[in-house]
Amino acid sequence: MPHNILVVGELDGGTPSSTTLELLNGAQGLAGGGSVSVSLLGTGASAAAAQAAGASKAFVSDDANYDTFRGEQWLPAVQAAVEQSGADLVLMGQTTVGRELGPRLAFRLNTAVAMDCVAVTDNGGTIEATRPAYGGNAQATYTFATTPAVATVRAKSFDPATGGGAAETVELPAAGESRVNVTGKEVTESAGLAITEAPIVVGGGRGLGAPEAFEDLKNLAAAIGTDKAAVGASRAAVDLGWFPPSEQIGLTGKVVTPDLYIAVAISGASQHMAGCSGSKMIVAVNRDKDANIFAFSKYGIVGDWKQVVPALIEEFKKG
Ligand SMILES: Cc1cc2nc3c(=O)[nH]c(=O)nc-3n(C[C@H](O)[C@H](O)[C@H](O)COP(=O)(O)OP(=O)(O)OC[C@H]3O[C@@H](n4cnc5c(N)ncnc54)[C@H](O)[C@@H]3O)c2cc1C
Numbered sequence: 001m002p003h004n005i006l007v008v009g010e011l012d013g014g015t016p017s018s019t020t021l022e023l024l025n026g027a028q029g030l031a032g033g034g035s036v037s038v039s040l041l042g043t044g045a046s047a048a049a050a051q052a053a054g055a056s057k058a059f060v061s062d063d064a065n066y067d068t069f070r071g072e073q074w075l076p077a078v079q080a081a082v083e084q085s086g087a088d089l090v091l092m093g094q095t096t097v098g099r100e101l102g103p104r105l106a107f108r109l110n111t112a113v114a115m116d117c118v119a120v121t122d123n124g125g126t127i128e129a130t131r132p133a134y135g136g137n138a139q140a141t142y143t144f145a146t147t148p149a150v151a152t153v154r155a156k157s158f159d160p161a162t163g164g165g166a167a168e169t170v171e172l173p174a175a176g177e178s179r180v181n182v183t184g185k186e187v188t189e190s191a192g193l194a195i196t197e198a199p200i201v202v203g204g205g206r207g208l209g210a211p212e213a214f215e216d217l218k219n220l221a222a223a224i225g226t227d228k229a230a231v232g233a234s235r236a237a238v239d240l241g242w243f244p245p246s247e248q249i250g251l252t253g254k255v256v257t258p259d260l261y262i263a264v265a266i267s268g269a270s271q272h273m274a275g276c277s278g279s280k281m282i283v284a285v286n287r288d289k290d291a292n293i294f295a296f297s298k299y300g301i302v303g304d305w306k307q308v309v310p311a312l313i314e315e316f317k318k319g
Contacts, residue, residue, distance in 0.1 A: 002034030005035070005036050005091060006038070006059075007024050007027050007036070007090075008078055008081075008091070008101065009052060011040060011048055019153075021053060021054075022153075022155065022158040022161070024054035024161040025053075025160055026120060027054065032122065038055040038057075039078055040059070041077055041175075042061075042062070043067055048165075050165040050166070053165055057085065057168045061171065061173065061174060070180045073175040076173070077172045078105060079108055089148060089150075090149070092150075092153070094116050094152045099115070102115055105150055111144070111148055114129035114131060114142050115151075116131050116152060116255075117131045118139070118154050118157050120153060128143055129141070137273065154255055154257055156258070157278070193226070195249065195254055195256050196256055198256075200229040200230075200260045201261050203262065203272075205234040205272075206236035206266075208305060211241070216313075217309070223313045231243075231247065248275075254275060257279060258279050259279075261279035263293050264309060283298065283299045287303060288302075
């Protein structure tokens with residue numbers, strides 16, 4: 001059954017963000033002959049429409065007041081795009097924008113939202129949304145009783161769309177007044193790839209025993225390739241002050257969905273798994289053969305990280 005799908009796009013330096021391109025590819029796969037549209041708000045939106053691969057129509061406003069996300073300004077614009085596109089499915093990223101806008105839009109449209117999805121599929125014409133449940137220990141699949149269905153989707157749930165952008169653009173209204181005044185922005189400086197973007201993430205836990213051990217994990221990431229791998233940490237390691245809170249993985253940290261997650265000296269508590277169970281493959285290093293992390297791992301190495309990590313570094317250096 002054809003679906004008309006609106007992707008709520010986000011701009012990153014004037015171009016569609018990586019998550020936007022992933023959602024556009026996912027939408028193309030789901031549309032089944034229906035339309036795929038995208039909304040883009042903020043400086044450069046019109047130009048970015050030409051790079052929104054997979055969308056036939058782009059709903060845009062270049063108003064700079066949209067540059068800083070404020071839910072009450074974005075909501076009417078996105079609602080207008082939903083109505084004009086005739087969307088029966090609205091996809092947005094599980095980002096700062098999606099986390100706030102998803103529930104607000106669903107409430108406004110008197111419909112339902114599935115948050116934090118790892119997959120959105122079409123099962124014989126019925127849209128199904130899959131999301132982690134019980135702190136990542138299980139996955140729940142939902143259908144929608146109302147339309148449009150709204151889903152926020154984790155990064156890397158789809159491959160990015162490639163090819164030409166939207167042929168048609170439709171102007172959205174400029175931003176209205178906002179009761180929210182953003183007084184400043186603090187950018188956290190971090191060297192190398194962000195853990196949410198890296199195709200390979202090395203996670204370190206309390207079992208490392210000391211903060212210096214994270215240098216070994218950074219060496220492992222460097223041996224894999226600074227353009228491929230990034231280092232994150234469990235909350236236990238972060239709480240001990242061994243690694244910055246911005247790099248914490250889990251329920252109260254960041255959600256990572258890399259191709260490969262290497263969990264070193266991490267027990268695999270459900271709150272940690274909530275942040276990494278969407279990884280395509282998990283490899284665990286733990287000296288306890290009964291550690292919970294092995295239940296989630298494709299490959300497990302039972303041993304002391306002090307021996308295993310240097311051996312892995314040597315292997316990766318060999319290429
Ligand atoms: C509300 C709430 C939210 C939470 N949010 C998060 C979150 O976002 N992220 C998160 O990670 N946790 C979170 N937690 C904490 C979580 O429950 C666990 O306590 C935490 O994940 C444990 O971290 P860990 O695996 O590093 O440490 P531990 O559980 O102490 O595990 C250490 C592991 O290292 C292994 N080990 C020890 N020495 C070695 C060695 N030499 N070589 C190899 N392996 C070794 C041990 O066998 C063990 O399995 C949350 C908890 C609560 C209650």
